Amino acid sequence: MSALVVLACLAFAFVWLGMYHVHWILVRRRLVTVSPGLLYQSGAMRPLALLRVVRRLRVHTVVDLRDASDPKVHAERAMLERHGIRHVNLPCGREPARERLQAFFSLAARERAAGRAMLVHCKDGEGRAVAFAALYRIEFDGWTADAAYRGSARLPPLLRFLSLIVPRAGLMSRSNPKTRMILDYRSGGCGRFTGTGSEAVAAGEHGLCGGGLPVKNPSS
16 A cells, blocks of 8 residues: 555656646746846746736846747837836847847846846747856856856756756757857856867957957868
8 A cells, every 4th residue: 555655646746747847838938047136037928927027026128039020029029118128139040149149248247237137038948048048157157167058957946856867957958059159158257168160269249348259260
């Protein structure tokens, strides 16, 4: 009988955690606290759901990484601006362009200096927003590139213990260009990428002190 009770408890826990994970994806839209009171990340939400979240978290600026031609982007902007919340559209693809990262760093530096919170989101909250949040942690919060990569595991709070059992649980694959972007990034007042091959340390500018973003090696 005791064995059956144990099995029943395990089955219940498994089902509950599965439902919790689905709720986090579909309802909470992978909402994650990146830097308490300063940066949050998520997937796109329905306008009224997003409004409730940004009010609760006292978010001043929402950074939307979706394509500007998406009608949902314009609907989100209109709704937020009606309520006095800033909406910034920084459209980027699977591998974010240098200019988009520069704009994000510049905006983040100003908002952070003013003590204002931001929320960054892409469509599903499992790729672009994750990468931007990881780079933010390196540049502004002093995380190492490896720690920021491992901290970007796409797992809800109650399932993060899985990383202790399966170290790569929820992480982007090593072949993902955003993974290379995170692991190659270095900070120290002036962030920079230290990629090899076709990437070199840049002398660009992102609104802090210059440097930090990848440029193609002219010889490649």
